[in-house]
Amino acid sequence: MPCTGQREREMTAVVELEAGGAKLGLMPDVGGSIAFWRCGEMDLLRPVSDPHLIAQHGRAVAGYPLVPFSNRVAGDHFRFEGVDYHLAPSFGGENCAIHGNGWQRRWGLDRLANSSATLTLDHAPTRDLMGQWPFSYRAQLRYDLRENGLSIGILLENTDTRDQPVGMGFHPYFPRHAGLKLGFAASSVWTNGPDHLPALRVPVEGEWSFAHMRDAGQEPIDNCYAGWSGSAFLRWPREGYALTVEGSPELRHLVLFTPPGQPYIGLEPVSNMTDGFNRPIIADSGVRVLAPGQKMEGHIRMTVTRC
Template identity: 45%
Template sequence: MLELKRDGQSLTILPETGAALGQWQVQGHEMLRPVANPALRNQKGVAVGAYPLLPYVNRIADGHFAFGGEEHRLVPNMGGCPHPIHGNGWEHEWQVAHRTDSHAILTFDHTPSDDEAGRGEWPYAYRAVMSYELRADGLHVSIVIRNSDTVDQPVGLGFHPFFHSEAKSRLKFAADSVWLTDGHGLPTEKKSCEGEWDFSKGQALEELKLDNGFAGFAGQVRLEQPGGLPDLTVEADRIFLHLVVFSQPEEGYVAIEPVTSMTDALNRPEIAGRGVHVLAPGQSLGGMIRFRADVSRRPAEG
């Protein structure tokens, strides 16, 4: 475990658990809400506050997709679900490439073996780089993926942080449309962000269960916490044109996930703006997400 510190903030990083974050503390406030998901077997029961999503985001239907004239079949990686989820970066140990008191860079290299099982995680070679930096204005997270294979490959990336959801928490963001989903979280119907799906003025999370992807994401989310925690602002680079919100009020958390593509994007070629990025050998894709806690109106705990 690594620990970074700066300006009243501390951050714990778990290189052995997919470069996940344990906790981000700001002026005595625990900003992340670590979650242990036993269905994600390769997290080995570790409670994580956030983790990277790559080389694809959310689910791929039945683990099947076609690209470059080839059919690919991925192995399920979440118990009870036939659809592989969130890539394979979270399943492996990462290497610490650089570290200061307030900044760490971690890397992961994936090289699929030639057998079917080895290609079941992801059939292409890539290198991923995560940068976690505490700055005066908050936590800055950079995610980069490079195609280290000899052929083109389709990629997606994102970040999956869990935050506390209190009795009066409110979520505010702008997006163009939302995907309704089936029982396994796959998109079924696209609707405009109107009425119950309009979050532009904020909506209470108290009884709102969500597991939906939003398209046309404007790049900023505001989580208002009237109960006691500092309000939180999430700002994402424009490459993250999609947002997944996974709200579980009975469990006391909400996941706010800026991502580059919609769920099952590899199997939705008919959808404009689905977000699949094709990298030639040696090409990279990346972006930054910034997290800022408003502690000005909150006394430190303890």
């Protein structure tokens, strides 16, 4: 039987992809997450150890998939087709389920090449896993590394015998070097209540607007933008790098997370608004209902340039 140290090393094994001078590290056993992404001398993603994400057990990740939903579910509860469902809290310090359960699980390494990898996850709501998600699904995650960029594809299939509500997205952490510039366009943004849940939808104006690239600043933002154009831009002037983030039409919400005093920001292309399962009257909540056998997919492309 392997000792504890050996088991820990096996759990955190990193699969490395290469394309020219770019390198990507993946951790299938840690939620299918990214361990690092480097292009030349620049770390384009920042590994973060978040103690609130209980299932990561303190391991640092630079990005991870959000399936079968993004962000919080209020009170760990939602009602769907006349049935009440209760989820297990997964975010420390809050009575809250967050970001689905894909990030909490080990993914299988289905295909591996020098510059690409395909990971899979089959979830069934067994007694132990019912609290994570009460429906069966199959998820596929594909990473394609290029010398000047990274593409991420997410596929979600309803393998249950019932309809189920779903969402998806990806949560990258970007380095917050001094002078980081950020720009994107969206039509509206949800302000938050004290519980970090959507309270009021307002136009993207004034301090909420990043329509013209500006300093990311140190102001705390943890909000979901709706009507995202599908493109966002980051620029690190002192390092001489810029990054374009593009999301496919299924991903038309963007979560901006700028925790004060931290060396990173989150910029998350996602399909559904925060707590979308409990907001059925909002036409563009982004929540999809998949019939048995039906699939949903989303794609994210990040392109690196020198500036």
